[in-house]
Amino acid sequence: MTRRKFVRKLAGAGLTIVAGASWFLKKAAPRKFIRAVGFKKYHGSVRPLGDISKQGKWSG
């Protein structure tokens, strides 16, 4: 193998490694959110809204 071929192969391998690493990092990085998306169904129990005119028992 000539020196030129060797350098070409080395550069190609280096590029592949860099591209692979950046693809992996992109995949591994978490997706970032501030605003969350609504969920149609409530996970817990739901009851009908009754008389709300009474003062709340909670602080605040």
Added chain:
Amino acid sequence: MKVQCELCPKLCLIEPGQSGECRVRINIDGVLRTVVYGYPCSIHIDPVEKKPLFHFLPGSSILSIATVGCNLHCKNCQNWEISQANPEDGTVPAYNCPPERLIAEANKYQCPSIAYTYTDPIVYYEYTYDSAKLAHEAGMRNVLVTAGYVNEQPWKKLLQHVDAANIDLKAMTEDFYRQVCSATLKPVQNALILARASEILVEVTNLVIPTLNDEPEQLRELASWIKMNLGADTPLHFSGFYPRYQMRNLPATSLRTLEKARKIAMDEGLNYVYIGNVASKEGQNTYCPACKNLLIERSGYTILKNRLRQGRCPDCGKEIYGVWR
């Protein structure tokens, strides 16, 4: 795929199927979802003084809501049954009340404003934001009662639709915030400064807990920080602690301690300092900072007398900080 919630300074990294620390923001298939949008667990009509807000439409009723969940885990939480609950537990039922219905309910009961309160409106951010926007369009006002543990960008966005806020400043040390609340102090101070700068009405609450944050030096530092950063006119409420949740080993705060705290804060130069959670005559009233005459007399959440005229002292004409109509 993991998601990261950038709403509050906790910046939770959430695995698929798991929730953030607040319990209500969940990673479902690589998308952050809020499971409480439109599902308040508590909805009541309260006097605005209960928030507490003493300089905002005194004597008015306020539609008050909360969903389950909180990004803080204060060991002394007074509302831990809802703030530390999971929706899936089934222990706390919710109501189906999307923003449009919320506004309709406020209209029905002739409430001029809506409070996002009881737990922390930051964890039901999207529901708060959409409801507040809609309420503004309907000519209503919005109030937040919050610990102020939120990142700058979402906070600034939310403040555009807020008229008043009562923000907790729980103590002046990082140690207290870490050990008692599993949070940090700096973001709260930043949220307070941003809120005041946005020109909404800001009132501050400090829950005085015996042996943890009731030292005169700590109270002085707190009052001084408020004066320097938020202004002398910012109302401060010293609230009495009651043994609750994971902090049942400490006694309730005495009236004497709260009165001392009030005196310290007033000596530091704050103009409006109140006492809450404990019956106090002077500590519930508003006095003119210039001529010292009584302006608003309160008993509990009831207004006995309101002498303000167009937001001014009727005796000396001083303008009083607040939203009065």
